[in-house]
Every structure is written in C-alpha cells, then in structure tokens.
Amino acid sequence: MEIRKSQGIVLSSRPTGEADRSICAFTREYGKKSFIFKGLRKSKKRAMAASEPGTMLELVYYFHDGRDFHIVNEFTIKKQYSDLRGNLEKMIFMFFLLELVDKTTATANPVPRLFDMLAAALDVLRETDRPAHLASFFALHLLRTEGVISDVGACKHCGRTEMQKFAIDFQDFLPLCETCAARFSITPSLSRSVLDFIKSSATKKFSAMNLDAASREQMLDMLFVLCMFVERYFNVNLKTKSMVLSKNL
Numbered sequence: 112m113e114i115r116k117s118q119g120i121v122l123s124s125r126p127t128g129e130a131d132r133s134i135c136a137f138t139r140e141y142g143k144k145s146f147i148f149k150g151l152r153k154s155k156k157r158a159m160a161a162s163e164p165g166t167m168l169e170l171v172y173y174f175h176d177g178r179d180f181h182i183v184n185e186f187t188i189k190k191q192y193s194d195l196r197g198n199l200e201k202m203i204f205m206f207f208l209l210e211l212v213d214k215t216t217a218t219a220n221p222v223p224r225l226f227d228m229l230a231a232a233l234d235v236l237r238e239t240d241r242p243a244h245l246a247s248f249f250a251l252h253l254l255r256t257e258g259v260i261s262d263v264g265a266c267k268h269c270g271r272t273e274m275q276k277f278a279i280d281f282q283d284f285l286p287l288c289e290t291c292a293a294r295f296s297i298t299p300s301l302s303r304s305v306l307d308f309i310k311s312s313a314t315k316k317f318s319a320m321n322l323d324a325a326s327r328e329q330m331l332d333m334l335f336v337l338c339m340f341v342e343r344y345f346n347v348n349l350k351t352k353s354m355v356l357s358k359n360l
C-alpha cells in the first residue's frame with residue numbers, strides 16, 4: 112500500500128454504505144478512478160461539496176494495486192462550480208462535458224492534456240453565453256486528442272471542398288457533400304458555417320473563434336452528429352444527450 116496524491120475532477124458521484132460517498136474522478140496523473148469518502152454525508156457542507164460533479168480536488172489516498180476504488184485520506188477543494196446550478200442550461204452542459212470525458216476514457220489511463228482541457232472548459236462555461244458552441248468545440252478537441260477523428264476538409268467521396276450544405280458520416284466523422292449525401296439517401300443537415308467552425312476549431316482557441324458565424328441551432332445540429340458518432344464509436348449511451356439537444360432550454 113502506498114499513499115498517492117493527485118488532482119481530480121469529479122465526473123459522477125453517488126451515496127454508498129451508511130454515510131459514505133463514492134465518486135468517479137478524472138485525475139490528471141492516473142486517469143479515471145473511483146474513490147470513496149468515508150463518513151462524508153455526516154460531515155459539513157464543505158465536505159459534501161467535495162463530491163459534487165465538476166468539483167476539482169486535490170486528493171490524497173491509499174493506493175492498493177488491483178483495487179477498483181481507493182479510500183480518500185485527505186482532500187482540498189480547488190475549484191467548485193456550484194454557482195452554475197442557478198443556470199439550468201449551463202448546468203446541463205456541465206454534466207454533458209463530464210459525461211463525454213467519462214464515457215470516452217478508460218479507467219486508469221492518464222490523458223493529462225484532456226484533464227487540462229476539461230478544467231479550462233469548465234472555467235469558460237462559467238463565463239460564456241454560448242454553452243452549445245463551447246460543448247461542440249470541446250467535443251471536437253476531445254475526439255482529436257483521443258486520436259479518433261482526423262481533419263475534416265473535403266467530401267470523403269468526391270473530394271469537393273466547397274460545400275454549402277453537408278452531412279457527416281456517423282461511422283468515421285468525415286463529411287459528405289450534398290450530391291454525395293443524396294446518393295446514399297442521407298440528408299445534408301449541416302451548413303457551411305458549421306464546417307468552418309469545425310475547421311477553425313482545429314487551430315484556434317475558443318476565445319479566438321468567431322462564435323457569431325454559427326447559430327445556436329446550427330451548433331445543436333452539430334452536437335447531435337457528435338453525440339451519434341461518440342455513441343457509435345465508443346459503444347456508449349450518452350444520458351445527457353436529450354437534455355443538451357433540447358431546443359427549448
């Protein structure tokens with residue numbers, strides 16, 4: 112048994128046993144791991160906040176090789192996003208970002224770059240009035256970081272780069288121009304501005320993106336495609352998808 116220290120972002124949390132709480136956290140050093148806080152429900156408010164999804168913690172825990180979970184010995188709350196709870200839309204998007212990381216990463220497989228991206232995205236989510244744009248941007252970066260998608264520029268069949276409308280193949284996340292999509296009976300639901308968004312997201316920071324170029328509705332269309340692709344590729348079900356895609360928020 113050894114004592115380990117790591118930074119983690121709470122992805123999900125649930126009560127367990129008499130007064131314990133179990134969390135799944137994405138740690139910077141060791142990837143996704145499960146932890147147990149002993150007696151947390153009996154203790155103070157601050158301690159309860161430690162197990163809230165989105166919270167960034169510094170954890171000190173006993174590491175047992177081969178165990179599915181680790182007992183937290185000490186913790187410090189680094190950042191909290193409980194203020195997002197006053198904004199339903201932002202809160203839903205926060206849960207979506209956390210679920211995306213949870214469902215696309217393997218246990219105990221560290222991806223420090225993804226940890227930093229998630230931490231940055233949660234900070235931006237607090238400030239931005241474009242959570243749908245942020246979620247699309249984050250999902251695209253996540254898929255690039257995990258090496259799942261390659262650069263999207265031309266129609267996968269005819270190589271055309273000028274596309275007013277296009278579709279994305281759920282199998283490989285490559286675009287199909289209007290003509291090629293029609294040949295496969297696929298509706299080209301995405302507009303030119305979405306393609307520009309995808310392209311510029313590969314080289315620009317979120318703060319440098321022209322967010323006015325694509326509307327919220329266009330971003331939700333893009334997120335729908337992203338969700339379909341992620342569910343298929345990782346063979347998962349994104350529970351927050353229906354809430355995120357709801358146009359009535």
Ligand SMILES: [Zn+2]
Pocket residue numbers: 266267268269270271287288289290291292
């Ligand atoms: Zn084509």
